[in-house]
Amino acid sequence: MNTGPKIPPIVLWLVSLALPAVLVIVWLRSAQAELNAAPESTQDVAVASMTDDDYCTADLKRVLRRVAGACGLLAGAGRGCQPSDAKTVAQMNDADFNALFGPMKDRTQIIQFDADDTTLDEVGRKAVEQAWATQGGASFFFVVSRASPDGNKDHNLELSKERAETVMKYITAQDPELEKQIGLLYLGEEYAQLSEEFCGWQRSRKDDECTTKDINRSAFVAWIDCAI
C-alpha cells in the first residue's frame, strides 16, 4: 500500500509531456540556428576544369590565345593559320616562339615527312596516336607544321599546310567532332624553323639520321595543358 503524498495523475502526465517537449523544442531551435549559420556546402570544393599546368605562364597563355584565336579555334570556326598571321599574333622572334614549346618536350611528338611529300607513314601514324592518347585534361591539340628551306617558298608553304591537314584528317577520320579541338599552324619555311636540338625530342623517325632539314620536314604535335 502506497502511503506517500498523492500526486494527481494529471500532473504526472503533464510533466511527462512537458519534459520531452521542452527538450525537442530546444534541440530544434538549436538546429535552426546552426542551419541559418551554415556555409555553402560546396564552396570549398574544386570546380571541374581543364588542365592548367605550371608551365602555362601568362606570356604563354597570351600567345596561345592569340594563335588559337587567329586560327579560329576559340570561336570554333575557321582552321589553319597563315605564317604571317602567326608572326603577327605571336609578336616574338623565331627562337622565342620555339622556346614556348620547351616545357612540353615530354608530351610532344615530331612527325617527320619525306622531302617534298605529305604522306603520313606508319611510324608517323603511330607517333600521332601516341601524342593524341596523352590528352588528359588538355583543351587543345596543336599541330605546327613546317617545311625545309629547299625549294620554292610558296610551294613550301603549301607543303606545310598539307602536312598539317594530313595529321588532322588522320585524327578526325573516326570522329569529325574532334576537329574542334585541333589547332593548325603551318609555317612553311618562313618562321620559327627548328634547330638541330629538336632532333633529340620524341620524333617519329627516331632511328634515322636527323639534320636541320629533316627535323623541319615535320609536323610538331602536342596537347597544350593550358586553360586558354
Place this chain on the structure above:
Amino acid sequence: MRFDPNALEDDTDAPTLPPVRAPARPFLWGTAGASALGAVFAAVSTRDFISHLDRQQHSIHCSLMPGGGASLGESGCRTVLMSPYSSVLRTELWGGVPISLLAFAVFAYLVYRSAATALEPRVTRRDAGYLWLATGLPAAMSVIYGLISTQALGAVCQVCLGIYISSTLAFVLAGLAFRGSEPTGGHASPWPMWGRWFAEGVVTVVALVGLYVAFAPKGAKDGQGCGVLAQTADPGHVLVPSPYSRGTSAVMVLDPLCPACRGFDKRLDASGLGARMDMKYVLFPLDASCNWMLTDSLHPGACAVSEAMLCDPNKAQQVLEWAFAHQEELLEGARKGDGPLRAELKMKFPHVQGCLGTNKVKAQLRKSLKWGVANAIPVLTPQLFVGERRMCDEDTDLGLEYTLTTMLNQVEGKR
C-alpha cells in the same frame, strides 16, 4: 500467465488468486525505470537525428552507455539513422519525423503511466493490465525494427539496442506487476478508463509530433537546388542509361567505386522516387589515372570500371551493380594498380574484351569528364541534377525524399 480483459470486470467469480503473491508495486517502479531508460536512449537518438537537420555532418552516439560513443565515422547507428526506416513523413518534411521521437513520447508516457499506477492506493488488475498492454507496443515495435535493422539494413545500432532492451524489460516487468496486482472488484468495465488513458498516450505522441513539425528547421533554399546545368545537350553521347527511364529528366554524376554513390543509390532506390525520373548517369571517376582534376586517386580503379560501363552503355547497369557489390575489395585491389581489376572485368563481362583500355573508350571517358567541365560541376560524387537544377549535397541523405519530391513537383508543375 494469461490476459483476459473481460475477466477484469468482475473478480467476484474469478478463481481465488494464490494467497502469496509478489507485490506489484516494485515491478511498477521497475517498469517506470525501464521506460525512463528507454526514454533516455530514445532522447539520445532523437537529439542525434535533430542535430543533422542543420544539413551538416555531426557525430552520432553509438553506445549502450546512454550518451556515450559519439563518433563522426561510419557506424551501425549512422547507417540506421541515414536509412529510410529512421523516420516517417519524409516526403512532407525535410528528414521526416524520426521514429525515435515517437519512441521518446511513448516511453515518457509509460513512465507517467507506471508511476501513476504505482502511486495508486491499490494496484488493480485493470490498471496493471492496461500498463502491460501499453508496454507491448514498444516491445512489438522493437521486434519489428530489430528485424529491419538486421535483415534489411545489415547494421546494428547500439542506441536502438538500448531501446529494444528497455522495451523488453518494461514489458516483462509490467507483466510481473500485472501478475502481482489485486482483483479490480466490482462490475465496472475497464474500457472507459483504458480509453481515457489511451487518449492521453495518443495526445502525448501527437503533441510531440506537432511540436516537432512546427519547429522543424526550414532552410531558405529548401528544394531550390544548388546550381544549374549549363549544357543540357549531349553531343558526346556520354549519358549512360540507368534503371529509371520514365518521367522527369535527371542526371546523376557517379563514380562506380565511390561509397557515397553506392549509399545514395540505395537511398534513391528505397525512396521509390526513381520511378518518377528518366535518369542518366554521367561517369566522373575520382581516380587520377584518368581524371586530370585530381592529384591523388580517391577511388583507384574507378577509371577501369567506368571504361567497362562505357564499352556498352546498355549493359552498364550490370557492371555498376557488380562494382557496388564488391566496392571495398575492388578499391583495395586497385591500390597497387588497376591491371588485375581490368583482367577481372574482362572475365566477368566478356563484352568489354576488345574495348576496355582502348583509346576509343578512354576518349569517351574523357568526354564524360569534360561534360563536368562544360557544366562547371564541383569535383565530387554523387551529384543529382533534376531537370537542369542540381540537388544540394546536404539534401542527398536525410532530406533526399523531401527535396527530390519538391524538385520533381516543381519540374513537373512547369510542364
